[in-house]
Amino acid sequence: MFGFLLGEALRDLRRAGRVAVSAVALITLSLAALGSFWLVSENLGRAVAEWRDRVRIIVYLKREPASGDVASLVERVRAMPGVASVRFVGKGEALETLRAVLGKDAKVAAELPSNPLPASLEVTPAAAAATTEGARRLLERLGALPEAEEVAGSVDWVERLAQWQRLLATIGLGIGAVLAVAAMLTVTTATTLVLHARRHETEIMRLVGAPEFVVRSPLLLQGLMQGLCGAVLALVALVAGYHVLAPRLEPLINLTLGLPRLAFLPTPDVAALLIAGTLLGGLGGWLARGRREP
Amino acid sequence: MVELHRVCKVYAVGAVKVPALSDVSFRVAKGEIVLVTGASGAGKTTLLRLLYRDELPTEGEVEVLGRAVTTLHGSQVAALRRSIGIVFQDAKLLPGRTVYENIAFVLRVLGAPRRDITQRVFEALRTVGLSSRARAYPAQLSQGEAQRVALARAIVRKPALLLADEPTGNLDDAMAAEIVDVIKDIWAGGTTVVLATHQARLVEGLRRRTLTLEGGRLVKDEG
Numbered sequence: 001m002f003g004f005l006l007g008e009a010l011r012d013l014r015r016a017g018r019v020a021v022s023a024v025a026l027i028t029l030s031l032a033a034l035g036s037f038w039l040v041s042e043n044l045g046r047a048v049a050e051w052r053d054r055v056r057i058i059v060y061l062k063r064e065p066a067s068g069d070v071a072s073l074v075e076r077v078r079a080m081p082g083v084a085s086v087r088f089v090g091k092g093e094a095l096e097t098l099r100a101v102l103g104k105d106a107k108v109a110a111e112l113p114s115n116p117l118p119a120s121l122e123v124t125p126a127a128a129a130a131t132t133e134g135a136r137r138l139l140e141r142l143g144a145l146p147e148a149e150e151v152a153g154s155v156d157w158v159e160r161l162a163q164w165q166r167l168l169a170t171i172g173l174g175i176g177a178v179l180a181v182a183a184m185l186t187v188t189t190a191t192t193l194v195l196h197a198r199r200h201e202t203e204i205m206r207l208v209g210a211p212e213f214v215v216r217s218p219l220l221l222q223g224l225m226q227g228l229c230g231a232v233l234a235l236v237a238l239v240a241g242y243h244v245l246a247p248r249l250e251p252l253i254n255l256t257l258g259l260p261r262l263a264f265l266p267t268p269d270v271a272a273l274l275i276a277g278t279l280l281g282g283l284g285g286w287l288a289r290g291r292r293e294p
Numbered sequence: 295m296v297e298l299h300r301v302c303k304v305y306a307v308g309a310v311k312v313p314a315l316s317d318v319s320f321r322v323a324k325g326e327i328v329l330v331t332g333a334s335g336a337g338k339t340t341l342l343r344l345l346y347r348d349e350l351p352t353e354g355e356v357e358v359l360g361r362a363v364t365t366l367h368g369s370q371v372a373a374l375r376r377s378i379g380i381v382f383q384d385a386k387l388l389p390g391r392t393v394y395e396n397i398a399f400v401l402r403v404l405g406a407p408r409r410d411i412t413q414r415v416f417e418a419l420r421t422v423g424l425s426s427r428a429r430a431y432p433a434q435l436s437q438g439e440a441q442r443v444a445l446a447r448a449i450v451r452k453p454a455l456l457l458a459d460e461p462t463g464n465l466d467d468a469m470a471a472e473i474v475d476v477i478k479d480i481w482a483g484g485t486t487v488v489l490a491t492h493q494a495r496l497v498e499g500l501r502r503r504t505l506t507l508e509g510g511r512l513v514k515d516e517g
Contacts (some may be wrong), residue, residue, distance in 0.1 A: 001405050004402045157409065166492065200389075201388060201399075203386065204399065204403075207346070208374060208375060208376065208400045208403065208404065208451065209373060209378075209404070210370075210403040212368065212372070214405075215403075238298065247309040271445075
């Protein structure tokens, strides 16, 4: 029976002709647009996550604590909410780091009468604290330490990146939704034409007492097929676009965002895109069927 | 098999009420062949549409194959129609399908096993004398042949009741006689037949029980 219904649906698609092709093209366009924004948003999300991992807050200390007090100070800071890890950087280590940074100019540091660099604590915020609000509270807590001279560090720009990511995802969703509605209406139009072309079959089916699901299934199936076809084409376009553009964009992305490689959509997202397209087409077919119910 | 009790049918056209049937009562026994005759607009088609539940009566009771059709809903209507074969003046063949496919179509939509379909289609085609035209398309058939295919499609499910609404209305006398012969064969096979026609010659030729409608009223039940 399913083979017969599928055959009827394919016959209907041939009847719908150009309108069915337009519907498939619109579904392809809407899902490709949605998928493109999704892809950019996914990669921005990875960049945000990576940069959140790299966020450090430096607590400059008034004076270098005695070696016996370092462990307890580090332990006290680690116990604070929103702190993932703490590392003590002594004055000596800070000077060594400066020398390493200066490279061939390191002898300038040797001419200093004394080590001017303060000891510090390098604090890595926990993921929950790596937001504007979380970081602000952590900065307040660290600034309140009696040993703290000054606290430096901010997550504002990471937050801005995250905001861009959310904005892109929203724009993508908006454009995708508008195109999806257009695609759905085109499928509805195609199915309405099919419904007209199919009226003799429908009449015969009803007269001989065919179950209602048999009368309706070909319309729903041809909508689902248009949707799946559009989704597969959108996926092919996305894969092709990714393979063409990713190698060209990666050096720039690495330089600006520190992402060495652009990733394609993960498998669950690809599956979601295919399912969304299929359901979109099915909904179009179902809506047309509902309007023309005798 | 079929029973109508004080049936009235009124169509509402805007504010205007158009009576199609008035106080019609009769019974058709199992295995009987009954002609329904009357001038155009007498109510023959409305009467048949009530029998396959395409219309509901405004008043009265309609019972077909032991079911009160006014109380049927959705799948019950479909179940009733699976026991009824219907033929119209227009053969209503699907133009893009061959004779074989047109008949097989009804078996396929009803979920008949694939292995039975060919056998049953050719059996129906033999009954109407068209086995050799299985591969022809409707456009390649004469009107008489098309009507015989419609009959084959109606009987392929071996219905208990055959309703024929002016099946010879578009045919010349020779073709009409062929169709009547086929219908008589179907009836002889045990199927109850209700045949609506306005052709007096056909009624005289058949010499069977005849219900005569005039202006929606049953004025004669004889034979």
